Amino acid sequence: MAQNHRNPPFRAEHLGSLLRPKEFLLKRAAFEKNELSQEELTAAENESITKVIKVQTDAGFRAVTDGEYRRAVFWGTFFEELEGMTEIRNPSMDIFRPYVPDIAGFIEKGHKPGQSCLCTGKIKHKGKSTLVDQFEFLKTLIPEERWGDIKLTMIAPPWYHLRYKDGLAFPKDVYASDAEYFADIAQAVRDELDILYAAGVRNVQFDDPNFAYFCSEKMLAGWAEDKTNTKTPDELLDAYIKCYNDSIEKHSSKIHFGLHICRGNFMGSRHFSEGGYDRIATKLFQTLNVSTYYLEYDNPRSGGFEPLHHLPAHKNVILGVVTSKFPELEDKEKMKERILAAADIVAQGAGQTREEALKRLGVSPQCGFASHEEGNLLGWEDMKKKLALVRSIADAIWPGEA
Secondary structure, eight states: OOOOOOSSSOSBOOOSOOOOOHHHHHHHHHHHTTOSOHHHHHHHHHHHHHHHHHHHHHTTOSSOOOTTTTOSBTTTTTTTTSEEEEEEESOOGGGBOTTSHHHHHHHHTTOOOSEEEEEEEEEEOOSOOSSHHHHHHHHTTSOGGGGGGOOEEEEOTTTTTTTBOTTOSSOTTTOSSHHHHHHHHHHHHHHHHHHHHHHTOOEEEEEOHHHHHTTOHHHHHHHHHOTTOOSOHHHHHHHHHHHHHHHHTTTTTTSEEEEEEOSOOBTTTBOOOOOOGGGTHHHHHHTSOOSEEEEEOSSGGGOOSGGGGGOOTTOEEEEEEEOSSSSOOOOHHHHHHHHHHHHHHHHHHHTOOHHHHHTTEEEEESSOSOSBTTOOSSOHHHHHHHHHHHHHHHHHHSTTOO
């Protein structure tokens, strides 16, 4: 039987992105205007990352990240750097499914995506990782025995697919089917993981808002009305899960893989979709071969804990009961009660005691603090208080555990 993975994940976690210091944002803006050199920007990144690593270690977090400070948005540039993928600026709205929640959110606000990425040829990894340098710098700030704790966040393998209308994610003369397209993406992710593993990466978190979109009644209604779709949502969900499993199968015994599912974390603390995990829970927990799920549970849009009944006995869940979107601090005792309530459901589903189930749980904010570099509607000190609260909740439930 598969073994439960521990350390990572840890009892107190955060989801990767952290607020950028104001002075750093000013330097990034200057770089964008060609008023700052790449060397000066890198020095500013290094200084700010060093500062935010201290914030995390002082707060008692083991799975530290660089705050995603070298990225403008959480998904980074993995896809843009692949052969066969092309970044497009100001894309035509005609290529998008208008009912997919992030696209619908843009339309609702009268905006349009400033960029996207389209397949224009056969997809292939070029042999150079866009992530390994981020990890190598973190290694200079963390004792060697802790390198395996460092959390590297990665974008979902099927990321640039759902948003495009059926058949528009790739040219038909390049790929005859979604299956062929996903096979090459999975190979590219495997190539990336080869490089990262060789560098010492042992803790990876995939970020994937798309899974939550399959829980959205609005999206499912739009899907049903769109007669151009050749797959049902369930069939596409199966294809995405297969893409994940194919991407990580070679490394799943060597690297801890977690999956963070959110409902959007855009500028101004906006979310895009609503709906509990009920619709996808069985497939999500039982057929997707990751060890840990980082789930949003900060307010009613996320639904109840009942879907956790389907979590197998060898998997973990980190409960995002603390919001990263707003500065108000949650009541610690109420958060403890929520985690114990979730543990009871996990225990019932796996035939365990509450104490046994708690061994597979942890606590975190519900999402990152700055999925986009502008960040959420709270300040630096607010973020530190939120992290301290997460650590405090973890210490109360799992005293003495990382």
